[in-house]
Amino acid sequence: MGYEVSTADHDVNPPQVHIPRNYNAADDLLGRNLQAGRGGKLAVCDDQGEYTYSQVAERVSRFANVLGGLDVGMEARAFVALYDTIDFPTVFLGCINAGVVPIAANTLLTTADYEFMLNDSRASVLIVSTGLLPAFQTLLSNAPYLKHVIVSGGGDSVLAAGQLRLADLMAQASPEFATAPTTADDICFWLYSSGSTGKPKGTVHIHSSLILTAELYARPVLGIVEDDVVFSAAKLFFAYGLGNGLTFPFSVGATAVLMAERPTPASVGRVLRKYQPSIFYGVPTLYAAMLASPDLPRRDELPKLRRCTSAGEALPADIGRRWQEHTGVDILDGIGSTEMLHIFLSNRPGDVRYGSTGKPVPGYEIRLVDEAGQPAARGTMGELQVNGPSAAIMYWNNREKTLATFQGPWTRCGDKYVQDEDGYFIYCGRSDDMLKVSGIYVSPFEVEAALMTHPSVLEAAVIGANDEQDLIKPKAYVVLKNGIQRTPQLVEELQAHVKTKLAPYKYPRWVEFLDELPKTATGKIQRFKLRGQRQGSFAAPGA
Numbered sequence: 001m002g003y004e005v006s007t008a009d010h011d012v013n014p015p016q017v018h019i020p021r022n023y024n025a026a027d028d029l030l031g032r033n034l035q036a037g038r039g040g041k042l043a044v045c046d047d048q049g050e051y052t053y054s055q056v057a058e059r060v061s062r063f064a065n066v067l068g069g070l071d072v073g074m075e076a077r078a079f080v081a082l083y084d085t086i087d088f089p090t091v092f093l094g095c096i097n098a099g100v101v102p103i104a105a106n107t108l109l110t111t112a113d114y115e116f117m118l119n120d121s122r123a124s125v126l127i128v129s130t131g132l133l134p135a136f137q138t139l140l141s142n143a144p145y146l147k148h149v150i151v152s153g154g155g156d157s158v159l160a161a162g163q164l165r166l167a168d169l170m171a172q173a174s175p176e177f178a179t180a181p182t183t184a185d186d187i188c189f190w191l192y193s194s195g196s197t198g199k200p201k202g203t204v205h206i207h208s209s210l211i212l213t214a215e216l217y218a219r220p221v222l223g224i225v226e227d228d229v230v231f232s233a234a235k236l237f238f239a240y241g242l243g244n245g246l247t248f249p250f251s252v253g254a255t256a257v258l259m260a261e262r263p264t265p266a267s268v269g270r271v272l273r274k275y276q277p278s279i280f281y282g283v284p285t286l287y288a289a290m291l292a293s294p295d296l297p298r299r300d301e302l303p304k305l306r307r308c309t310s311a312g313e314a315l316p317a318d319i320g321r322r323w324q325e326h327t328g329v330d331i332l333d334g335i336g337s338t339e340m341l342h343i344f345l346s347n348r349p350g351d352v353r354y355g356s357t358g359k360p361v362p363g364y365e366i367r368l369v370d371e372a373g374q375p376a377a378r379g380t381m382g383e384l385q386v387n388g389p390s391a392a393i394m395y396w397n398n399r400e401k402t403l404a405t406f407q408g409p410w411t412r413c414g415d416k417y418v419q420d421e422d423g424y425f426i427y428c429g430r431s432d433d434m435l436k437v438s439g440i441y442v443s444p445f446e447v448e449a450a451l452m453t454h455p456s457v458l459e460a461a462v463i464g465a466n467d468e469q470d471l472i473k474p475k476a477y478v479v480l481k482n483g484i485q486r487t488p489q490l491v492e493e494l495q496a497h498v499k500t501k502l503a504p505y506k507y508p509r510w511v512e513f514l515d516e517l518p519k520t521a522t523g524k525i526q527r528f529k530l531r532g533q534r535q536g537s538f539a540a541p542g543a
Contacts (some may be wrong), residue, residue, distance in 0.1 A: 063094030099180030202396030
């Protein structure tokens with residue numbers, strides 16, 4: 001089930017990936033390593049052990065047989081709520097190998113979220129980590145389509161009636177499995193959108209999508225090779241993390257480090273020191289937190305680190321520069337989406353312009369469209385749209401939003417951008433977050449980035465709020481670094497600081513201090529939650 005990639009100058013002629021009609025993504029990602037003689041090479045390290053490519057392939061086959069033994073057949077859907085351990089690639093690739101469609105679920109959601117997703121997807125089997133079982137227990141009796149519950153981890157703990165232990169099932173299953181006869185255009189897996197506004201949407205990807213992101217971004221832009229050890233703080237349930245920690249290393253035979261616990265400066269710092277990755281993938285909020293933390297490894301503690309990336313939200317320029325000064329390694333900021341599966345617009349090694357999202361990834365076409373639906377002129381703001389081969393085919397059971405987002409070959413991203421005279425794309429904000437102040441568009445991200453350059457500020461989020469004349473003005477929510485006092489004088493200082501960085505009309509008229517900003521599990525700031533409380537009292541109002 002192999003495929004061919006043309007050799008090309010990636011910046012001039014993007015590689016042409018020719019995938020045959022009969023194709024299975026899991027069979028490819030594992031089979032290429034076994035065929036290349038990498039069966040004994042380390043594929044995955046997690047909190048419990050180390051696994052070679054041969055061992056991962058055997059585990060995948062065993063789980064595919066587990067599904068067959070439970071009469072979970074091709075095109076059935078499996079709901080996967082697993083921490084980042086060896087069981088995630090085992091289950092995810094095992095499903096795909098069997099032609100079953102895995103639905104990778106955010107592990108930080110509520111019972112109500114999971115109930116919606118289980119019923120929306122009509123998944124017939126749930127594979128869940130022991131630590132996540134409490135969030136599912138009360139809804140299992142009200143999940144009419146669910147036939148099996150398989151539990152990962154937990155040792156010898158007692159399971160509820162009818163629940164099955166993954167380790168026991170795997171031990172009894174055959175290590176040999178004949179890959180299901182899928183095609184490149186078969187539905188392969190789903191990822192639910194983060195649901196930062198409204199109900200999450202089941203985003204449906206086909207078998208060719210995974211390897212396309214590796215061939216178009218991971219190899220030519222990231223420069224991943226077999227000798228790399230990679231660590232993604234972004235989890236595998238996240239489109240960004242799925243490529244980082246599974247598709248990309250498996251595409252070249254590299255080694256992936258998985259961490260089950262929540263990514264904090266302490267936990268991430270510990271993994272960086274222990275495993276010495278050469279590629280580290282983070283998100284802006286984590287980079288900011290690490291730079292402010294005593295747990296940040298010193299440069300001499302990371303001698304093998306050669307590449308860092310960021311996605312999920314735009315990277316403030318000041319964070320990128322400070323990280324580079326500390327580690328000696330640039331952060332390649334890029335933008336991807338659940339709909340496009342991974343990064344399609346990115347900075348490059350040797351061509352990093354902080355404050356920008358870089359240039360299009362080879363194989364993807366970018367355009368900016370103005371409010372009239374026409375191409376936006378260079379230097380003017382427009383809505384970002386992308387044309388590329390890894391786009392999802394639809395949102396499940398949501399034709400209206402499918403048609404609004406996937407318009408022929410173009411996918412609407414919901415982001416506002418400007419392309420500068422040198423061809424770099426500059427992020428302005430989400431379309432629904434943009435502010436119009438005195439009749440002029442103001443990017444909340446621009447104001448946030450200015451606030452972030454103040455030495456007292458850890459994080460910031462900016463929304464529009466009504467002044468006494470019912471006119472929209474910027475309001476900032478700010479998280480301060482440890483030990484900084486919240487005072488009216490600091491509010492005035494922050495306002496004055498922004499005025500030195502931006503046009504005066506863009507400064508925040510109000511500053512409210514918070515202990516933390518509301519975020520999705522993927523690190524995106526949920527500004528809609530801040531907008532929902534903006535009519536409340538304003539702490540420390542400015543002039």
